[in-house]
Amino acid sequence: MNEAIEQQIASMVEPLVRENGLELVNVEYLKEGAHWYLRLYIDKDGGVDMDDCSTISHIVSEMLDQKNPIPQAYMLEVSSPGLERPLKKEEDFVRFQGSLVNVHTTSQFQGYKKFSGNLVGLINDEIVLEYNDERVAIPRTLVKKTHLALDF
Known part of the structure; x- marks a missing residue:
């Protein structure tokens, strides 16, 4: 189920991320303790900064609030994939x-x-x-x- 939600979210947010000159590297939707997390990992040549993460967080949050694709409450996190970036595509x-x-x-x-x-x-x-x-x-x-x- 989580993988289906991750794929759905990726297809929804990837165009928004791309429009802002960034790359969507990965989407994770998982439960840690009592809380659900939706994590978006973004990147660009030279790396991302806090402004990039903040911009994408704001844009994606508005879109997800409108479309409401996830039934339960969750926390949205947007960050860099880090030095050990996953290879998926x-x-x-x-x-x-x-x-x-x-x-x-x-x-x-x-x-x-x-x-x-x-x-x-x-x-x-x-x-x-x-x-x-x-x-x-x-x-x-x-x-x-x-x-x-x-x-x-």
Whole structure:
């Protein structure tokens, strides 16, 4: 159910975010303790600032109040995806080729559930990483999440 709401909200707010020169990176709708949260992660070249987050929060809040797509009370949060930005869209896998990423799978694949390596790309619906001169191709159907990794 949460995934359906996340997709619905993403399709509703993405045009608004884009109109403001920003990119909608991710939408999360989840319950933490007794409260529901709707989190929007936005980005742009050079990163977002508080003004960007405030603008999008105001615009999206007005639209959600009018359309009322979520039945229960929730808190809206708008922020940057951070340094470990998730990769979800096909464009993300092109944009961040060569970057260090972590891939978490839903079940073991080749004996592991977490992979780290340089992103080669998304090829034939597999996330291809290179690590120590070896390549691993992880079927996207097994992937729980993929995100940029910090390289120290």
